[in-house]
């Protein structure tokens with residue numbers, strides 16, 4: 001019988017090396033993906049004080065009040081100043097609130113950061129809903145620029161029904177900004193500046209997140225169609241069953257009236273049925289810019305339509 005090419009002992013060594021390499025490869029992969037995996041896991045389970053992301057606070061507002069405290073930190077290696085503009089706030093469960101954090105880049109060049117967040121007690125995280133937050137994206141801040149960043153949130157009423165969290169009377173929301181490991185594709189924080197130019201593209205994305213569930217441009221859904229809404233009288237979309245309040249109020253929709261409507265629909269037109277608000281002015285500005293840009297598009301195609309001559 002011919003002798004085996006590799007003696008059995010050497011073969012065993014090779015098998016061990018191969019097995020060890022596989023183990024190391026698996027471990028390296030796990031380490032590389034541990035942060036994203038951890039985030040996915042926490043987002044799915046609410047563990048580790050991860051919060052929820054919501055499109056709107058449309059449930060009722062309860063009498064029960066909790067104190068929400070805010071804290072902010074910067075990780076070493078990121079030359080930013082970062083802090084909450086208010087240290088605490090008392091909120092009713094179900095009540096949407098807007099707070100601001102300010103960030104300033106102390107360096108001579110633009111830097112991309114990423115904020116991680118955490119809620120304590122951790123068990124309250126699943127009831128802490130963020131509608132808008134700078135922590136959803138990688139964020140670029142220009143050299144020596146300063147910006148006020150909105151966080152739009154509410155604490156779900158269910159906090160009071162869950163025996164596990166019923167006793168919670170104060171919640172702390174903490175952020176830490178890190179230098180981003182994936183700066184490509186970052187968003188620019190200047191979009192939050194009140195003085196920034198209206199951005200219809202950002203408005204389109206925000207419309208998708210905050211209005212689409214009830215509105216379309218070209219047909220009625222839960223809410224009336226919004227194509228060409230600028231210049232239209234309130235309550236005038238064909239075949240939509242409006243509340244008496246909206247039907248009977250003669251408001252003409254302009255950038256100004258839309259801004260006041262979106263900030264507080266039921267205050268602007270008492271008795272109106274739209275259940276959501278857009279608390280952040282820069283968000284309203286961009287959504288209105290989007291509606292305006294759609295209008296131009298629709299009327300441009302109208303005027304080239306021979307039937308409209």
Ligand code: HEC
Nearest residue numbers: 210211214222223224234235236237242243246272273274
């Ligand atoms: C949860 C559903 C819902 C969401 C989300 C929502 N709306 Fe509405 N919206 C309504 C309803 C319902 C009405 C009709 C109110 C009435 O008849 O009193 C309405 C009415 C309006 C009107 C008045 C239109 C007219 O013909 O007079 C405008 C403008 C409007 N919505 C804009 C928006 C924008 C912009 C957003 C996104 C920021 C938004 N809405 C999000 C439900 C919604």
